[in-house]
Amino acid sequence: MWAPEKRPGEVVYAEVEDVRKVKLISEPPLHSFKRFLVPSEETLFEYKKDKMTEVKRAEKQVIFGINPVDLKAVVMLNQIFERDPWYQERMRRTLIIGQSLIPENVEQNLFQIKYEEDVLEHLQFDIFLEVQKNKYFVYTGSEEGQSVLEKFGYKNYEHIAYAGPIKEEGLDPMMVKYRDALRKTYKKEIWEEDIGARCIECGKCTLVCPTCFCFDIKDQPDLVGEGGTRKRTWGACFYNDFSEVGGGHKFLKTTAERIHFWYYHKFVRIPDQIQIMGCVGCGRCAKACPVGINIFKVLAAL
């Protein structure tokens, strides 16, 4: 079981040793839940000579305390990895417990998501705790969540049927605005003269981003013998070999092209693919960036 824990100067997701010490914290951990669903490195296959055997080793886990901003990232990842056997197996063994404390700091909720009546039906979770002054309302979002509560002897919950990621009013106007702006225009002064010139390609933003999921697949031979493993690891479009092909040609040649690719993925490609924004506005990238690139300012300049 993983839960956010306050440590001096930071909030981190830590393994829970004593459930009585778990607290609800509105400040989101700098490193999100992402690594519990999409590990930085996972083994896909084991091979021996030519034989490639699928490996599934997901352990049962509980991710506690994901706020509504980050739950939007869970929704996105669920769609992206809809047909991924390893992700789905891990999800099957994961219990997600969300909570309603939205960060008060606007830098941790750039799109100013509010905890309103219709929020929950567009989020995916097993159990959700709505934090009231001196009590909780408990919701369930899956059969798994219901059965956990019932086994525990708690029946006073309300079940929310998931209605998909898109609200009844239609597409998110903010998504449409950014998508159209980025698709139609290329502002050299942003990509080449400003952030493309400042970015040092450290890739920290991709690590902390709860929606960055691009990956590499590579083989790791055993030191002895003819066996080894095929692994999937986090990729980062900021690294200059991301687009390199045999013979050495790179299709994303400059820092500006790569950072534009990152923004285009979140604000155009994902919306085109699944009609939701590929950014939840958690602001982690801005916090992690060593050269002060702030996604909020970039979006405002679009």
Added chain:
Amino acid sequence: MKNQYQPQSVKILKVEDEGSNSKLFTLDAPRGFSVRSGQFAEISLPGYGEAPFCLCSDSSLKNKFQICARNVGTVTKAMHALKVGDKVGVRGPYGRPFPLELAKNRNLLIVVGGLGLETVRTAIFEIIKNRDQYKKVQIFYGARSEDDLLFKSEYDLWMKNDIDFHLCLDKPTNKFKLSCPIIQGLVTVLFEKTSLAENPVAFLCGPPVMYKFVLKKLNKAGFLNEDIYLSLERRMHCGVGVCNHCAVGSFFVCQDGPVFSWAELKDIRGAI
């Protein structure tokens, strides 16, 4: 859940030298595997990794298929060391092929540079099999040197089947005594030196620099953007539209391509 990443292990049936530093591999096809021109497969060599290879064989070959690999990377280097009877992993075929149906009852111009010839070889087999379904068929093939030429032994067959085949080389010597017309220079030169067929469909495959120049010539010759099809090369890891290495605009080259019409690509930054 069916695992899209699971390769099928297949036997190598034949290995032939093909041009300088390239080899043509004939492989056992997994069940249900069919080849269409422009598609690719992920070939995997446990320990070295996986890489996408375009399929280049005659689609009527039963239970086998071919890929041609130039020795330029980790996987291809390891592949070049393999022999008949060795095994490789394969998954696919993936991707959208060249739209041969669009070229039916029309003229067709194929412009390829370097290894790009591989991606249209299946289409050429197809055209020869149903030659009466296509009008004039022209092929412009540009390569660095004669040593680099792929599928040299097939040019005569193409020409015999009324395909207007032209070769462009940096330094022609005709050391292989080829019977096709050969000129010195880039493929773009041919647009001045040959008469283009009326209202044709164009299939292109080559390096980005070739596209830039050839597209200019095609536009000048009055080709419609939706009649020009080109195959994009990109780095790929998953082949199934997830890893994002091959993304171009909002397209995934592995699934939406690798063959696109120029109408689809022309407004996308960095597509070529």
